[in-house]
Amino acid sequence: MRTPPWRRPLALAGLAVIGAWAVIAIFAPLVAPQNPLAQKFGILLGPSSAHWFGTDELGRDVFSRVLYGARITLPLAVILIVAAMIIGAVLGGIAGFFGGWVDNVLMRVADLVFAFPGIILALAVAAALGPQLRNAVIAVVVVSWPSYARLVRSLVLSARSAQYVVASRLLGSSGLRVLFTDIRPNAAGPVLVLAALDIGNAVLLLSGLSFLGLGAQPPTAEWGAMVAEGAQNFNDWWVGLFPGLAILTVVLAFNFIGDSLRDMLDPRTARAVRLR
Amino acid sequence: MSSASVGGRHRDLRRFLLQRLGSGLVLCIGITLVAFVLTHLVPGDPAAANLGQRAIGDPAAVAAFRHQYGLDRPLPVQYLVYLKSLLHGNLGISEQSHRPVRTDLAEYIPATIELALFAIVLSLVVGVGFGIVAAVFRDRWPDHLIRVVSLGGVSMPVFWTALVAFYLLFFKLGWLPGGGRLDPAQNAPTHLTGMFTVDAAVHGQWTLFWSALRHLVLPALVLAIYTVGMLTRFTRASMLEIMGNDYVRAARLKGLPERVVILRHVLRPALVSIITVAGVAFGSLLSGTVLVENIFSWPGVGQYAYRSAVNLDLPAIMGVSLFVALVYIVVNLVVDLLYGVIDPRIRLS
Numbered sequence: 001m002r003t004p005p006w007r008r009p010l011a012l013a014g015l016a017v018i019g020a021w022a023v024i025a026i027f028a029p030l031v032a033p034q035n036p037l038a039q040k041f042g043i044l045l046g047p048s049s050a051h052w053f054g055t056d057e058l059g060r061d062v063f064s065r066v067l068y069g070a071r072i073t074l075p076l077a078v079i080l081i082v083a084a085m086i087i088g089a090v091l092g093g094i095a096g097f098f099g100g101w102v103d104n105v106l107m108r109v110a111d112l113v114f115a116f117p118g119i120i121l122a123l124a125v126a127a128a129l130g131p132q133l134r135n136a137v138i139a140v141v142v143v144s145w146p147s148y149a150r151l152v153r154s155l156v157l158s159a160r161s162a163q164y165v166v167a168s169r170l171l172g173s174s175g176l177r178v179l180f181t182d183i184r185p186n187a188a189g190p191v192l193v194l195a196a197l198d199i200g201n202a203v204l205l206l207s208g209l210s211f212l213g214l215g216a217q218p219p220t221a222e223w224g225a226m227v228a229e230g231a232q233n234f235n236d237w238w239v240g241l242f243p244g245l246a247i248l249t250v251v252l253a254f255n256f257i258g259d260s261l262r263d264m265l266d267p268r269t270a271r272a273v274r275l276r
Numbered sequence: 277m278s279s280a281s282v283g284g285r286h287r288d289l290r291r292f293l294l295q296r297l298g299s300g301l302v303l304c305i306g307i308t309l310v311a312f313v314l315t316h317l318v319p320g321d322p323a324a325a326n327l328g329q330r331a332i333g334d335p336a337a338v339a340a341f342r343h344q345y346g347l348d349r350p351l352p353v354q355y356l357v358y359l360k361s362l363l364h365g366n367l368g369i370s371e372q373s374h375r376p377v378r379t380d381l382a383e384y385i386p387a388t389i390e391l392a393l394f395a396i397v398l399s400l401v402v403g404v405g406f407g408i409v410a411a412v413f414r415d416r417w418p419d420h421l422i423r424v425v426s427l428g429g430v431s432m433p434v435f436w437t438a439l440v441a442f443y444l445l446f447f448k449l450g451w452l453p454g455g456g457r458l459d460p461a462q463n464a465p466t467h468l469t470g471m472f473t474v475d476a477a478v479h480g481q482w483t484l485f486w487s488a489l490r491h492l493v494l495p496a497l498v499l500a501i502y503t504v505g506m507l508t509r510f511t512r513a514s515m516l517e518i519m520g521n522d523y524v525r526a527a528r529l530k531g532l533p534e535r536v537v538i539l540r541h542v543l544r545p546a547l548v549s550i551i552t553v554a555g556v557a558f559g560s561l562l563s564g565t566v567l568v569e570n571i572f573s574w575p576g577v578g579q580y581a582y583r584s585a586v587n588l589d590l591p592a593i594m595g596v597s598l599f600v601a602l603v604y605i606v607v608n609l610v611v612d613l614l615y616g617v618i619d620p621r622i623r624l625s
Contacts, residue, residue, distance in 0.1 A: 010423075112306050115604045116597070117563035120581055124314055124593055127585035204433055208567055211435045212582060227436050231571065237443055244436030252431035259427065 008264075014256030017249055018074075025070035034061035036068040036221040044236045054238035056229055058219075065221035066242050072222045073203060073250060076137055080206065081199045083141045088148025089191060095149065096156030097179050107153070110146035118143045118205055126214040133222070136215035140205050144198065151194055155187040189265050196258035200251040207247050223247045296612075300605040304598060308362070311597040312355050316590070345371060345590070358594065367598070368591030372583060377595035380580060385599060386470025387457060388569070388576035392561045394473075395496040399503035399561075400554060406504070407511020407550075412538060414516060422508060429505025435567040438498045442571060445494060452494045455573040458487050495572040499564045503557040510553040514546040547618045555611040562603065 024031055034041075041059040045051055053062035095106040113121065122139040129135035156179070159165055168182045207224030209215040211231075216222030223243040230240015342348045345368075346357060361368065367377035403426075410422040446454035453459065457472055465476035465484045473492065476485035518524065519542055527541045528534075565578030573579075577596060584592035 010427075108306070112303070112310055115303060115307065115601055117559050117566075117600060119563040119566050120596065120600055123566060123581060123585040124311065124597075127588060128314060200431060204431075207433055208435055211433075211567065212570070212586075214586070224433070224435070227433070227439065231435075231439055234439060234443055235447065240436065240439050244433055244439070247433045247436065248428075248431055251433070252428060255427050255431050 008260045010256040011260035014253040014260070017253035018257070021070045021074060021250055021253075024067050025074050028068050028071050032061075032064035032067040034064040036060065036065040037219050044233060044239070046236070047238050053242040054236070056226075056239050057233055057236075060219075062226075062238060062242055065226060066223070066246050068221040069223045069226065069243060069246060070250075072133070072216065072220065073207065073247070076133075076206060077199055077203045077250075077254075080137050080140050080144070081195050081202055084144035084198075084202070085148050085191060085195050087141065088145035088150075089152045089187070091145070092149035092152030093156055093179050093183070093187075096153035097160065097175060097183075103153070106149065110149050113143065113146045116143075118201075119208060122205060122209060123212070123214065126209050131214045131217065133210070133216045133220070136206055136209040139209065139214075140202055143205065144202055147194060147198065148191060151190060152187055155190060156183055159183045159186060193258070193262050193265055196254065196261045198258075200254040200258065203247065203251050203254065292612075293609075296605070296609055300609075303605060304601050305359075307597050307601040308359070308594060309355070311594050312358065316351055316354070345369075362598075367595045370584070370592045370595075371589045372587045372592065377591045380592065381577070381595050381599060382470070384575060384577045384580045387472075387574060388562070388565050388578060390471035390473065391492065391495055391499065391565060391569075391574060391576060392558065393471075394492050395499040395561050396503065396554065396558050398496060399500040399507055399557060402500070403504040403507025404511050404550060406508040407515060408538065408543065410508065410512040411515035411519065411542075419512075422512075426505040426508035429501045429508070431505075432501055434498060434502060434564045435571065437501055438495070438568050438571040441494055441498050453487075453491050454494070455491075455571075457491050457574065458484065462487055495568050495574055499561055499568050502564060503561055506557050506560070507550065507553060511546065511550050514549040515542055518542050518545050544618065548615055551611055551614050551618065555607045558607050559604065562600065 037060065039058045039060055041051065041055045041061060043055065043059045044057055045055045047054045051061050051063060053066060056062055056065070091106050091110075095103040122136075122143045125139035125142050126136045129138060159182075165178055165182055168178050173182070206215060207222070207227075210222050210224030211228045213225075213228065216225045218225065223246050226243035227240045227247075230237070230243070233239050339348070346354055349357070358368070365378065367381070369375070370377050370380055373380055406422050406426065410419045410426075413419045442454060445452045458464065462484060465472055465481045465488070466479045468475045468478055472488035473485055476482070476488055524537060524541050527537045532541075562578070565574075565576060566582055567578070568574070569576045569578035570582055577599060580592065581596045583589070584596060
């Protein structure tokens, strides 16, 4: 029962929203009415025709800051999910292909990471490395790779005895060659689905760390950090409301896409997804 | 059932529990090792984080601090010392509160457990309910509506939802208290479990019970939004999977009312996977407490974890990690035991 992509309104809506945010990120200097760092307006002004989303406690234009925020969140989301995917896939591939103690050690480490609620481990890593956006990204990658490792390991395990792999081995291919040229293309689909489902969580975790002050530092216009500024001035609701809405739309759009991709490509991956 | 097989089941159960105890112990040691290595091999310096600016310039003060907390000894020795005192139930002294970590945890854990239990019960009731409705009305408007709502639930940044709820329900409307576990003028109920609602109810302190419950609602609601979304989606998926079975069609064909088919023939087997997800959901609730407790000034482990991480309070971080590992072990154990209750065919192994 396959529904063509154009009959999936959720997927289309998700793609449209992400597309719009990507355009905003690329052309932020042209789209944004003000410099996101300029402290030249009245302090904590409510939304008006001059400042659609009002101004913050330093007199900066919240609308411009929200638009510029896309320049941080979107690229970082892609970078960290790709990093987690590569690290997880390589380690999972090695574990599944070589088995034995390598497999045991790698999977026990993955289990340990799973046992930690994501943010507590990320919190420890980010705090230990020092409060910086880069370190928050590292922390999220540290928390995210095991689900890819597990998925790839199980895919490799099931592929190892498949006819095409056995044939390739009989033709004299080395283990690594089999892993990368024969198994990799077949594992790519489910891994991409997992990445699409996971990227929303990664964005939430990263902005959560920034909210706690362990990610982006002032005066960077990052959405999580902006919500934290809103928490300081919570009776001026516009300071925190709009950046939070920005996070919500991005994560929701990613989840629409991931959900639809899963339905289209690979119903089995649903079970392997980390559910944090 | 014959008595022999009853005895067999008991033996199975005992072997299962022993196995679990063993793997739990390994996990705890692993967790302490990870937390230890993580917090010691990194550039952050606890002395710098805990001593003031002035003391940092004074080498004697730094050396004294490092000596007091054993930071001047080789790493493996530090770890073994930690494990040894752990065996005596000693988790060390927190560098920020200057109290034993065990005392800190004993104070904060019940608050978090109370919050998380309340939230998980709420999520199970609402999430499973939504999931059933969505599955029954598959591909019709209630299903679409619930799908969008549950996707929204797992997409909301919890720290932002907390702020919005705080602003609306406390600041603007004043329907619910805004933070803490009780009103400022109130004293904690007579101590029993440390969970205020339970303690107050047991001792018949009904004003306190009502107050504690009202304080619990807002943070628990915010926490539950994510897990409701999660449980809704999984309930729907596993219900639909089971509805495709022949025995469900048979149950319908023999004229059973739809309600009976759904609840007895579909929901019950679906509960096995729902319970699994509920276990994972509990873990994600704990993640949420770090953010939510900070906003609602809920004096629990989440806030403590945040403060210890930011101050690089190593004994406290280790203590929180151990708590987290224990929760993970207990939750998995409960989930596995529930499997057996729901589906007697599942043997513990």
